[in-house]
Amino acid sequence: MAEQPAILRYGKRAWEETDWTKLNPKNWNWKKLYWPFRVLAHPVQAFNEIKYENAGSVPLSIGILLLWFFSSVFQFLEYGFQFTTAKPELLNLYTQFMKTSMIIILWTIANWAICTLMDGEGWFKQIWISCCYSVMPQIVTIIPMTIISKVLTIDEGKFLTLFSTVSFLWMVLLMFLANTIIHQYSFKKSLWSMVLTVLGVFILLLIMVLVVSLVVQMEDFISTVSREIWLRV
DSSP, rough: OOOOHHHHHHHHHHHHHHGGGGGGGGGGGGGTHHHHHHHHHHHHHHHHHHHHHHHOEEEEEEEEHHHHHHHHHHHHHHSSGGGOOOOGGGGGHHHHHHHHHHHHHHHHHHHHHHHTTTTTTOOHHHHHHHHHHTTTHHHHHHHHHHHHTTTTTSTTTHHHHHHHHHHHHHHHHHHHHHHHHTTTOHHHHHHHHHHHHHHHHHHHHHHHHHHHHHHHHHHHHHHHHHHHHHHHH
């Protein structure tokens, strides 16, 4: 009898070893839904619990990033016309994704790489969850600010600027605390690692741009060659 392909053997073993009872909502740990909001009020304790008590959730962190992305799209489309020149027909989902979720993805990769070289104690999963949870100030402010922007006058727009600035600084503070606690760094070492992480993010962006540019050029080259061959044939 012929031996089964490796991929089928792996799939069968994964199916048999999977605990399907975890899909039952009765068996879910609903307390994990509380932790992203706990980060807002008690960040130090919450990040310690993520590091030492496995309090975070990867699916929930992914959901937070998606919620940030969709919130930014909502803001682009519905923000008060008196405060923006953006037009709905100019919406670019790729750009919105790069400005929101992709920042956290690149930050996590760069931070993990940098802090590994700097004797950081955080695992990739812990870095990912803590960074995603640090986005919560944006989640809780974007939609209310967008709705309020529809009823404010131009003179009152300074309050939106204030709230937006506070929300951003709040997020940066949470990311700093997460970086310090997850990697068990001192204040100076944590600050320095974040500076290097920012540099790492720019390097990753540069690599992405180069790769995309190369792929586009390859597609143009293949398309041109194929067209030439077709015309000659």
